[in-house]
Amino acid sequence: MPGVPTISLHDFDARRDEIIQQLMDAATNVGFFALSNHSIPLSDVQSAFSLSREFFALEDETKAKTPLNGKNAGWEKNTQVRPSTGTADQKESMQLQFSRMEGLWPSDEDVPGFRSRAEKFMGQIQALLDHKYTFPTNHTPSQPPRGLKDRPSAAPLFFCLSVKVMECFAEGLGLPLDTFTTGTVSPPGFADSQSTFRLLHYHSTENKIFGPNFWRAGAHADFDVLTMLFQRDGEGGLEVCPGRKVVGDFGMGTEWFPVEARMDQIVCNIGDQLMRWSDDRLKSTYHRVRLPEGSESRGPRYSIAFFNQARTDVVIQGPQKKYPPVTGGEFIAQALARNRMQSAEVAQAAAKLDADRVASEVHFVPTHLQAVTA
Ligand SMILES: O=C(O)CCC(=O)C(=O)O
Numbered sequence: 377m378p379g380v381p382t383i384s385l386h387d388f389d390a391r392r393d394e395i396i397q398q399l400m401d402a403a404t405n406v407g408f409f410a411l412s413n414h415s416i417p418l419s420d421v422q423s424a425f426s427l428s429r430e431f432f433a434l435e436d437e438t439k440a441k442t443p444l445n446g447k448n449a450g451w452e453k454n455t456q457v458r459p460s461t462g463t464a465d466q467k468e469s470m471q472l473q474f475s476r477m478e479g480l481w482p483s484d485e486d487v488p489g490f491r492s493r494a495e496k497f498m499g500q501i502q503a504l505l506d507h508k509y510t511f512p513t514n515h516t517p518s519q520p521p522r523g524l525k526d527r528p529s530a531a532p533l534f535f536c537l538s539v540k541v542m543e544c545f546a547e548g549l550g551l552p553l554d555t556f557t558t559g560t561v562s563p564p565g566f567a568d569s570q571s572t573f574r575l576l577h578y579h580s581t582e583n584k585i586f587g588p589n590f591w592r593a594g595a596h597a598d599f600d601v602l603t604m605l606f607q608r609d610g611e612g613g614l615e616v617c618p619g620r621k622v623v624g625d626f627g628m629g630t631e632w633f634p635v636e637a638r639m640d641q642i643v644c645n646i647g648d649q650l651m652r653w654s655d656d657r658l659k660s661t662y663h664r665v666r667l668p669e670g671s672e673s674r675g676p677r678y679s680i681a682f683f684n685q686a687r688t689d690v691v692i693q694g695p696q697k698k699y700p701p702v703t704g705g706e707f708i709a710q711a712l713a714r715n716r717m718q719s720a721e722v723a724q725a726a727a728k729l730d731a732d733r734v735a736s737e738v739h740f741v742p743t744h745l746q747a748v749t750a
């Protein structure tokens with residue numbers, strides 16, 4: 377696929393140095409890459425999509441029993457307005473987290489086994505750290521890099537996929553190996569994780585006519601450390617715009633590359649938190665999901681995203697101290713405030729220009745990454 381390299385994780389331990397090099401190249405130049413031969417079996421990805429389809433097939437009134445809360449979990453439909461468009465994304469989504477989910481799990485009567493099925497898959501992407509794996513929440517980037525062999529033996533870590541990849545980035549940047557992993561993964565008993573698992577359902581566009589500025593997901597960059605996205609074969613539409621530094625607001629007017637939709641690969645992108653944590657070396661990149669065009673299927677599109685987020689109290693600061701320190705909680709709060717202001721301005725301006733272009737139900741609801749007060 378042009379623009380977005382595919383990186384194979386086969387023989388991970390033996391090829392670790394080569395993989396780190398490839399990840400660093402992709403993250404530095406494109407901000408996006410697809411992982412093949414990763415550790416998550418295809419049958420488990422298929423099961424996760426079955427879970428998603430079972431949930432979204434419920435009546436809206438049933439899904440509304442677990443509405444999007446102020447803490448970034450729950451269900452929303454047609455409410456996410458991107459600052460880049462001023463219109464609502466043509467989708468519904470269900471967001472889940474590792475903690476603070478009281479009253480937000482769909483019941484077994486509505487979707488049998490929803491919680492255990494979701495948590496099993498979430499754990500395959502990002503598991504909880506073993507309780508012995510205790511690191512200070514405030515990392516000191518001046519610490520010398522620690523290699524794999526130096527991991528304290530009393531600190532075993534479940535080798536889930538996101539930990540593997542984030543350790544590679546830490547090592548590639550010359551930071552302590554656990555910088556982004558203990559920075560994002562909570563030990564048991566801690567409710568400070570902000571990582572978010574998001575099931576997405578983009579509506580069928582059969583017999584629908586849209587104005588010029590409607591998108592399945594308007595152009596945006598993610599706020600997190602690392603996003604991992606699962607797609608179904610042939611359900612395309614995701615596009616990326618590499619080169620954030622050289623493009624104008626929201627990456628408009630420059631070249632967009634399609635990303636192939638393959639269920640056997642995981643599309644990953646660097647988010648704003650990792651860009652800042654790396655003093656801008658790794659690039660958070662604009663992306664969007666367009667509506668079907670021409671002879672393409674007008675059917676629905678399902679995708680699943682996992683956002684690896686900095687924990688609320690972890691300090692994000694790069695080794696060169698290019699930016700002042702900020703905690704994971706503050707970072708999200710600031711990003712949301714900016715988003716909210718821009719969304720409101722853009723929606724207002726668009727409404728003045730052409731009222732029909734702004735869906736009547738549009739109102740701002742916090743995006744998938746929301747400030748969390750522990
Ligand atoms: O569904 C997709 O392909 C992308 C979703 C996305 O970019 C997001 O939710 O941040």
Ligand SMILES: [Fe+2]
Nearest residue numbers: 596597598663
């Ligand atoms: Fe995104």
